[in-house]
Amino acid sequence: MTETAVTESTAAAGSKSEQAYAAVKAWIVDGTFTPGYRLVLAVIAKDLGFSVVPVREAIRRLEAEGLVKFERNVGATVAGIDPTEYLYTMQTLSIVEGAATALSAPLIGGADIARARAVNEEMRECLQHFDPVRFTQLNQDFHSVLFEHCPNPHILDLVHRGWNRLASLRSSTFRFVPGRAHDSVDEHEALLRLIETGASADNIEKAARRHRSATLDAYLAQAQPLP
Template identity: 55%
Template structure:
């Protein structure tokens, strides 16, 4: 009996430490101290909590099962999108609203605004070599705002900006998850500007904008397809 009791103590201790690590990481994710895309270094967390990496790995696996963490090959654990459904719905709504706003704005965009939009897009292109997802996202939002805010329908502009706000901190992480989407986005921006400057029909501009937004959402959704690698690398 004594032997059995001794053998059970490490297991109980391990469970306790795993729960402690789980609570610690989960709290920081929900408080947005660890934002989507943030890399969870298991050994560093273990050191912070004064425990080995084993209970931390168990805790992170639980968080993965809850959708709060994702594993990427050769990278390890990252904080996932907290509200995947909410993100999809906001991106879908934004595709409709923003595309409609830009199509109506096209005839009202003057040469100076289009020049500024091209300059912003070139800054985005230049940032690709030493990619910073957060900076790229900020520039991306500025680019889009230059276009849709010229829409004469202020209600449509307000609805578009409400969807940008609804995305909240999640939009700041999109290109962290799908950095390969960034150069495609720059090329699509250029195409949209070319259409506007060439006097394309509102329907043509709206279609290009909606496809642009839809491709970003599709790239993110592809991460969750069955068979995607989810095995963690060594800490």
């Protein structure tokens, strides 16, 4: 799994507007365009070899997803995340990830567990030789394994949307709260145990929620300003 935007259900890369959407989204999510970057329609259109109309459509779609801030007659910029927005997003993610995990749990087999555990162990290694970027990527991989059997695509979409929204805070776990990453790995293992042992959906959901909430709480506890 490469470091690209999480694929949504809406595939169909045929039209130029869709290509532009995918391209700009990828640039935002992978960090090529950082928050505050000005997205001038004409420039992007020229870069992509398209005209402005499909590019504009793409940007507006990204605005609806919260990845872009659009001001009438002024222009578009890559959206940042202020503390309030961060709180909203994390809270929402906590809820939808909890639900996604609980719904997926009964469908997760032994092979999936093994795969997730392998990813998690690699995350533990990343803690040794301090590799935040890879850690973050593996973290997403871990949860992707859990969610890939999620029977409700709407909920899965909401999870992906949240992840993309947080993409501008790459390796935030490390940057904001030093000890948090270690706890995170342990929580992953605990979550796998719950799923393995066939714990109740309610317990699994609560554990998954807490896993996300804990990161938010750790941030709120030290009230460190976000970049």
